[in-house]
Amino acid sequence: MSTRSRRPTADLPDLTPGVTLVDVDDDLGVTPVQALLLDRVLAGDGRAFWVDGANRANTTRLRDLAPADRVLNRIEVARGFTAHQHTSLLDRLAGRLTARESPSVVVATGLDGMYRTADISAELAEQLFIRAIASVARIARVHDVPVLVTRCRKDDFSRPLRRAAATHLQCRATPFGPRFKDTAGGEETLVYHTGDGWMQTTLAYWQEVLEHRARIHEASTLELAAGPVGVQ
Known part of the structure; x- marks a missing residue:
């Protein structure tokens, strides 16, 4: 569903269970994926795990984006610097999670990065x-x-x-703001909340988006905690 009005909005795609491949324009960097990660943590109670294979796990940027420091306490970040190390990290994470509560989200950036290096054979890399x-x-x-x-x-x-991804999202820069598009279903989410029609891809832009989303999630949590109001 596209958001094209000039009223302030801060929409992000609703993530469904399963593997979701996200292709992001180079100009936007990894920030849109970090925004999705933080939004998912804000919406749930479980921990989040980020395994990086392409030197994209910028924890300083993640700290700057988070609406509150307490959100960061539920995120664990690991980096793989070789193909074997990266594979081992993912194997260990998969085994570790079977014995503990389910996470709210798992992120693996640059999943193919370590397997393109020249220090292993093409057959082993595959x-x-x-x-x-x-x-x-x-x-x-x-x-x-x-x-x-x-x-x-x-x-x-x-x-x-x-082929392994059940969902394929593309995040593209547009004159109206970053646009997430589901390539299968054709659904679009336009992350757009500026009143002058100009796109902002700065850190401040994504901070404002997540602050708005945090207020939405907090309001939803309060409604659920209050429960139905009875009439006596």
Whole structure:
């Protein structure tokens, strides 16, 4: 559903359980994925886990984006610096989560990045990449939660990741603001809340979006806690 009015809005896509591949314009960087991560943490009670394979896990930016510091206490970040290390991190996460409460969301940025390096053979790189995909798919299936993944390049090598994803979102820069589009269903969410028609992709823009979303989630939580109002 597109949001095209000039009234202040701050919409983000609703994430469904399963693997979701997010392709983001280079100009927008990883910030839209961080916004989705934080929004999911705000909406639920579980912890979030972010495994990075392309040096995209900027925790300073994540701290700046978070509407409150308490949100960050529920996010764990890990980085893989080699193909074997990255695969091991995802294997361990998948095994660890089977014995504890389900997470609110899992993010794996640059999932294909470590498997494109020249320090391992092409055959082994492909095997480890498929194993990494299987790990994130297992997490999504066992815990029935959204798992957000990104890729470094859209090519034949990363095609298995696209096939494994139940949902494919594209985040594009438009004159009206960043636009998330579901390539299968055609649904669009325009993250647009400026009154002058100009797009803002600065940190301040995404901070304002998340602050607005935090107020929405807080209001929903209060309504649920209050329960139905009876008439005596």
